[in-house]
Amino acid sequence: xxxxxxxxxxxxxxxxxxxxxxxxxxxxxxxxxxxxxxxxxxxxxxxxxxxxxxxxxxxxxxxxxxxxxxxxxxxxxxxxxxxxxxxxxxxxxxxxxxxxxxxxxxxxxxxxxxxxxxxxxxxxxxxxxxxxxxxxxxxxxxxxxxxxxxxxxxxxxxxxxxxxxxxxxxxxxxxxxxxxxxxxxxxxxxxxxxxxxxxxxxxxxxxxxxxxxxxxxxxxxx
Amino acid sequence: xxxxxxxxxxxxxxxxxxxxxxxxxxxxxxxxxxxxxxxxxxxxxxxxxxxxxxxxxxxxxxxxxxxxxxxxxxxxxxxxxxxxxxxxxxxxxxxxxxxxxxxxxxxxxxxxxxxxxxxxxxxxxxxxxxxxxxxxxxxxxxxxxxxxxxxxxxxxxxxxxxxxxxxxxxxxxxxxxxxxxxxxxxxxxxxxxxxxxxxxxxxxxxxxxxxxxxxxxxxxxx
DNA sequence: TGACTTAGTGTCTAAACAACACTATAGTTC
DNA sequence: GAACTATAGTGTTGTTTAGACACTAAGTCA
Numbered sequence: 130x131x132x133x134x135x136x137x138x139x140x141x142x143x144x145x146x147x148x149x150x151x152x153x154x155x156x157x158x159x160x161x162x163x164x165x166x167x168x169x170x171x172x173x174x175x176x177x178x179x180x181x182x183x184x185x186x187x188x189x190x191x192x193x194x195x196x197x198x199x200x201x202x203x204x205x206x207x208x209x210x211x212x213x214x215x216x217x218x219x220x221x222x223x224x225x226x227x228x229x230x231x232x233x234x235x236x237x238x239x240x241x242x243x244x245x246x247x248x249x250x251x252x253x254x255x256x257x258x259x260x261x262x263x264x265x266x267x268x269x270x271x272x273x274x275x276x277x278x279x280x281x282x283x284x285x286x287x288x289x290x291x292x293x294x295x296x297x298x299x300x301x302x303x304x305x306x307x308x309x310x311x312x313x314x315x316x317x318x319x320x321x322x323x324x325x326x327x328x329x330x331x332x333x334x335x336x337x338x339x340x341x342x343x344x345x346x347x348x349x350x351x
Numbered sequence: 352x353x354x355x356x357x358x359x360x361x362x363x364x365x366x367x368x369x370x371x372x373x374x375x376x377x378x379x380x381x382x383x384x385x386x387x388x389x390x391x392x393x394x395x396x397x398x399x400x401x402x403x404x405x406x407x408x409x410x411x412x413x414x415x416x417x418x419x420x421x422x423x424x425x426x427x428x429x430x431x432x433x434x435x436x437x438x439x440x441x442x443x444x445x446x447x448x449x450x451x452x453x454x455x456x457x458x459x460x461x462x463x464x465x466x467x468x469x470x471x472x473x474x475x476x477x478x479x480x481x482x483x484x485x486x487x488x489x490x491x492x493x494x495x496x497x498x499x500x501x502x503x504x505x506x507x508x509x510x511x512x513x514x515x516x517x518x519x520x521x522x523x524x525x526x527x528x529x530x531x532x533x534x535x536x537x538x539x540x541x542x543x544x545x546x547x548x549x550x551x552x553x554x555x556x557x558x559x560x561x562x563x564x565x566x567x568x569x570x571x572x573x
Numbered sequence: 574t575g576a577c578t579t580a581g582t583g584t585c586t587a588a589a590c591a592a593c594a595c596t597a598t599a600g601t602t603c
Numbered sequence: 604g605a606a607c608t609a610t611a612g613t614g615t616t617g618t619t620t621a622g623a624c625a626c627t628a629a630g631t632c633a
Contacts, residue, residue, distance in 0.1 A: 133353045137402045138360035180359045184432040208430045210406035332600030333610035554631030555579035
C-alpha cells in the first residue's frame with residue numbers, strides 16, 4: 130500500500146546512544162546490522178518514527194525493544210540530516226541518548242545475544258552511517274552535563290561506592306580527580322546518602338555503600 | 352507529480368527564532384501567516400527542507416530569505432515532532448535560532464514590511480502552531496548560553512557601549528547586574544576592546560565605544 | 574554656573590576551588 | 604599472630620572567584 134505526497138518527503142528515524150557502566154567502564158549498546166547498507170557493521174540502535182507517535186515516544190520504544198528497560202534518563206541529543214547520510218533515501222535522524230543504571234541492564238542485551246553488544250567507549254568498532262559523529266556528540270554532551278549537573282548518578286546502581294562514582298567521573302572527563310576534593314563536593318550536594326552497608330572485597334578496608342536519594346531528579350549545580 | 356513511498360513519511364521543516372536588538376530590547380522576527388492553518392496569526396519563519404540540502408543549509412536559506420543576512424550565529428535548537436502539531440499532516444520541525452548584530456538588520460524586515468515584523472520578546476503576539484514552546488525553548492537556551500559563553504556579543508553592533516552590553520545581559524537574565532562587577536568581568540575576558548571613539552548623546556558624560564575583537568569566535572568561559 | 578544625567582572606577586568579604594599526605598581496616602601470607 | 608598489602612577514608616591551607624557596595628567625572632541645557 131503506497132503513500133503518496135505532492136512533494137518529496139524524507140524518512141525520519143530516531144537513533145539512540147544507550148550508555149551504562151560495565152566492569153567499571155562506560156559502555157554503549159550497538160547492534161550488528163543484518164541488512165544492507167552497512168550489513169555486518171555495528172550501528173546505534175534506531176528505527177523509523179511511526180506516524181502516530183511523538184519523537185520521544187519513538188525513542189522510548191526503541192530503548193525498550195533493545196534493552197527491556199523504561200523510565201530511565203532519556204534526552205534528545207541533536208538532529209542529523211546530511212542529504213547523503215543514508216545511501217537508500219533521504220533519512221533525517223533525531224538522535225537521543227539514554228543512561229541506564231548498571232544493575233538494570235537486562236540479560237538479553239548483557240549476554241552476548243546475537244547481533245547486540247555492549248562496547249566500552251574506549252574500544253569501539255567501526256560504525257555504520259554517520260554514527261561515529263552521533264556517538265561523539267553524545268559523549269560530548271554527557272561530558273558537558275557531568276560538569277554542571279548530577280546526571281552521572283543516573284548511571285549508578287542501587288548501591289555503589291564513592292570510588293566507583295569517582296571512577297565514572299574520571300572516565301567521562303578523561304582526567305584524574307583528587308579523592309578528597311571529590312568526596313567533599315559530591316557529599317555537599319546532598320544527593321546521595323550512605324546505606325549503612327559496606328562492601329568487602331579483597332584484602333583491604335571495606336568501602337561504605339551509598340544510594341541516590343531521589344533517582345527521578347537531575348539537579349543543575351552551581 | 353506525486354511522490355510515492357512504501358510506508359508513510361512525515362514532512363520535515365525548519366523554523367528559526369531570529370533575534371536581534373532594537374531600541375535596547377531583545378527582538379524576535381515573526382511572519383504573519385497568509386494561509387491556513389492559523390491564517391492571519393504570527394509565526395516563526397520557516398519552511399520545508401529541500402531533498403538535496405542539509406538541515407543547516409535549509410536554516411541558512413530561510414534566514415537569508417527573511418532578513419537578507421548570512422554568516423551570522425546560527426545554531427540548531429531542538430526538534431519538535433508531536434504528531435498533532437500541524438493539523439494538515441505530520442510535520443516534524445527542526446528548530447534553529449540565529450543572532451543578528453543590531454546594525455546588520457536589513458531595512459526590508461526592519462521597516463514594517465507587510466507580513467513581517469520585529470517584536471520585543473516582552474510583548475509577543477499570539478503565535479501559531481507550537482511556536483510559543485519553540486520560542487520559549489530558544490530563549491531558555493540563549494539565557495543558559497549567556498551564562499557560560501560570550502554568545503551575547505553576537506548581537507552587538509560594530510561599536511557599542513558597556514552600558515548597552517550590560518543592558519542586554521540584564522534582559523536575557525531578567526535580573527539586574529552590578530555595574531562595576533559586570534565591567535570587571537567582561538573586560539577580563541579579553542574579547543572586546545575600546546575603539547578609542549566615544550558616543551556623545553544627551554546631557555551627560557560620553558560613553559567609550561567598544562568592539563568585538565573576533566566576531567567569529569564564541570568562547571566558553573570558566 | 575548650577576542642575577541634571579549617565580559614565581566610569583576600587584576595596585573588602587565570603588565562598589569556592591585546588592593542592593596536598595597520612596591513617597584505617599580488611600584479607601592474606603608465613 | 605605478626606607482618607604485609609591493598610584500597611578506604613579523612614582536614615587544612617592558600618588561591619581564586621564572586622558579590623556587595625558609593626562616590627567622582629564629564630558632558631548638556633536652562
